[in-house]
Amino acid sequence: MNKDRVLTGIRPTGFLHLGNYFGATRNFLAMQAAYECFVFVADWHSLTTHPDTSELRNSVRRVVAENIACGLNPDQVTLYVQSDVPEIAELYLYLNMMAYKGELEKTTTFKDKVRQHPDNVNAGLLTYPVLQAADILIHRAEKVPVGKDQEQHLEMARNFAQRFNYRYGQGETILPEPQAFNYSGGELVKILSLDGNGKMSKSENAMNTIYLADDDDLLRKKIMKAKTDQGPAEPNSPKPDYIENLFTLMRLVSSPDTVARFEADYAASSAGQVVIRYGDMKKQLAEDMVRFLQPIREKTNAMLADEQYLATVMRQGAEKARASASATLQAVRKAIGVKYY
Ligand code: ADP
Ligand code: TRP
Numbered sequence: 001m002n003k004d005r006v007l008t009g010i011r012p013t014g015f016l017h018l019g020n021y022f023g024a025t026r027n028f029l030a031m032q033a034a035y036e037c038f039v040f041v042a043d044w045h046s047l048t049t050h051p052d053t054s055e056l057r058n059s060v061r062r063v064v065a066e067n068i069a070c071g072l073n074p075d076q077v078t079l080y081v082q083s084d085v086p087e088i089a090e091l092y093l094y095l096n097m098m099a100y101k102g103e104l105e106k107t108t109t110f111k112d113k114v115r116q117h118p119d120n121v122n123a124g125l126l127t128y129p130v131l132q133a134a135d136i137l138i139h140r141a142e143k144v145p146v147g148k149d150q151e152q153h154l155e156m157a158r159n160f161a162q163r164f165n166y167r168y169g170q171g172e173t174i175l176p177e178p179q180a181f182n183y184s185g186g187e188l189v190k191i192l193s194l195d196g197n198g199k200m201s202k203s204e205n206a207m208n209t210i211y212l213a214d215d216d217d218l219l220r221k222k223i224m225k226a227k228t229d230q231g232p233a234e235p236n237s238p239k240p241d242y243i244e245n246l247f248t249l250m251r252l253v254s255s256p257d258t259v260a261r262f263e264a265d266y267a268a269s270s271a272g273q274v275v276i277r278y279g280d281m282k283k284q285l286a287e288d289m290v291r292f293l294q295p296i297r298e299k300t301n302a303m304l305a306d307e308q309y310l311a312t313v314m315r316q317g318a319e320k321a322r323a324s325a326s327a328t329l330q331a332v333r334k335a336i337g338v339k340y341y
Contacts, residue, residue, distance in 0.1 A: 006141065016212045194226040258284060
């Protein structure tokens with residue numbers, strides 16, 4: 001039986017944090033067996049906003065290592081770096097002829113980035129969604145697990161595929177239209193920043209974001225500083241979102257017994273009788289988080305120290321990705337008619 005193809009790209013612009021792990025990575029791990037998965041590091045995309053490449057090599061190796069340490073199996077999925085697959089750049093060139101200046105200028109992410117970097121509005125930034133469409137269509141991937149912010153890009157990828165098929169397909173679907181995909185069935189967890197202000201993110205203050213790379217002491221320090229209050233005013237009060245966030249994290253890394261104990265303490269607490277001790281809760285959460293993250297961090301560091309291993313993984317991934325990409329590109333060239341002998 002042919003498995004559906006799922007594809008996702010990760011920009012190498014920062015360390016993985018708990019929000020990325022529980023909101024995206026973990027979900028992808030669950031898909032490895034059920035789908036034919038492609039996961040790649042979008043290094044070309046990062047050049048649109050990060051022209052300084054002094055940290056690029058470290059960042060790319062880190063993304064690969066962290067994903068494997070989290071459980072991505074490079075023998076099962078096709079794990080590669082975008083710039084190792086030149087076929088993507090050629091498809092990007094053809095797709096650029098299907099993309100109109102007006103629609104590119106209207107893209108929300110483009111407008112945001114123009115606002116953020118008014119001094120670097122380059123053509124690569126404008127055509128970012130075209131490159132993303134090439135990433136997806138080069139493997140004829142049907143499913144792309146994306147967050148809300150990427151839905152517009154996916155819709156554009158569908159439009160480019162449709163226009164390509166209409167113009168050159170002669171009734172055939174050369175490039176299938178990819179769909180947004182939510183594997184967990186609508187139950188994606190969202191992790192808030194530890195100060196309760198918005199989602200945990202790499203653009204937040206680093207003390208409010210837990211990185212998979214944080215050492216044990218830093219993890220403890222960050223969790224102990226997480227926002228709490230003096231406790232609920234009434235028994236069975238609804239939880240403020242920063243408290244709910246601590247429970248969410250606890251549900252993800254602690255035992256069900258531990259969670260149940262603190263839930264019960266919370267429900268029984270009121271202004272006159274505060275049973276729940278947030279200090280104890282955070283201490284417990286910190287220890288459980290340390291236990292959870294330690295093996296991931298140690299595996300990541302071991303891989304980063306091993307030049308050979310990561311080089312082999314990237315080389316193998318590139319070979320697999322290029323085989324799939326060149327098959328699509330041949331069909332594309334034939335359909336367009338850029339094939340003369
Ligand atoms: P960041 O916000 O740190 O820049 P990205 O926007 O690169 O992260 O997101 C990469 C993936 O991680 C996306 O699938 C996104 O939905 C997920 N993600 C990021 N932050 C969170 C969070 N706080 N909670 C849940 N999922 C998140
Ligand atoms: N644009 C995506 C992001 O900002 C990264 C990305 C590049 C991607 N190419 C892709 C995601 C293809 C899915 C499919 O997160």
